Amino acid sequence: MIKKFLFALLFIFSFSALKAAPTESIQSATDTLSVIQHIEEWYKNNTNYYTVTALMACESSVLPVPSEMVIPPAVYIAMDPDSNLNIWLIIFFGTIGALIGASFNYLMAKWLGRLVIYKFADSKIGKSFLLSSEKIMKAETYFNDHGKTSTFVGRFIPVIRHLISIPAGLAKMNYLSFALYTVLGAGLWNCILALLGYLAHGQQDLINKYSHQLSYVFIAAGVILAGWLILKTVRRKKK
Structure with a gap:
């Protein structure tokens, strides 16, 4: 998940560079659009509150x-x-979408039970969704x-973030409590992501000039975060 986060940051940097490029050069390269440009075009044409809600679900x-x-x-x-x-409204609908998706996991786990969930995770379909019994x-x-x-806390942790609803369902956690903690966690996480997108636009000139250097900063931050998570896990196992 950290790699995906870093890729998202690099995606935003690419977004800024494309915005700053002369219109003529973009037009002349229409027939050879890069993958990033295709993604940008898709987002421009399809991003709305419905797609944000659906994707976050x-x-x-x-x-x-x-x-x-x-x-x-x-x-x-x-x-x-x-x-x-x-x-x-992007933050709001993104949080609603997160609650919808988390509720699906919660109800699925609550109704199907631990045995079925673990078998599904190790099935071909489950693996195609990047699931496993270990996760x-x-x-x-x-x-x-x-x-x-x-x-709440699990919404900020890679791998755990989109799976924490499953053990909540298996434990038959009170749904209102589950929904409250999910909305709070997802809402705060979406605010952080929104700030990231806002800064990418607000500091467009700076990012265009120093995007290469900034990418190393975020990579270093990702490595530090990964190291901290590994150290925390090792210490917990020792205890």
């Missing part, structure tokens, strides 16, 4: 759609004077160790 369910590729680009587009999108076990262990608040 997928992100919080078993579908591997990273939120880092949904909220920041949507906010970036909202900063365009010609856009009808509102940043606060489910990791999320369930985290939930058991941290209780109800794990549905």
Whole structure:
């Protein structure tokens, strides 16, 4: 997930560079659009509150759609004077989508039970969704160790983020408590992602000039974060 986060940042940098490029050069390269340009064009033509809600619902369910590729680009587009999108509504609908996807995982786990969930995770279909019994076990262990608040804190942890709803369902956690912690966690996470998209637009000239150097900064931050998570896991196992 950290790699996806870094890729999302690089995606935003590419967004800025394309915005700053002369119109003539972009037009002349229409027949050889890069993958990033295709993605930009798709976002421009299709990003709205419905797609943000749907994509974030997928992100919080078993579908591997990273939120880092949904909220920041949507906010970036909202900063365009010609856009009808509102940043606060992007955060709102993104959070609603996260609750919908998390509720799907919660209800699925609650109704199907642990045995079926673990078998599904190790099936071909489950693996195509990047699931595994090890990931489910990791999320369930985290939930058991941290209780109800794990549905809030778990929204900020890679891998755990979109799976924490499953152990909540397996434990038959009170749904209102589950929904409250999910909305709070997802809402705060979406605010962070929205800030990322806002800064990408607000500091466009700076990013265009120093995007290469900034990418190393974010990579270093990702390595530090990964190291901290590994150290925390090792210490917990020792205890």
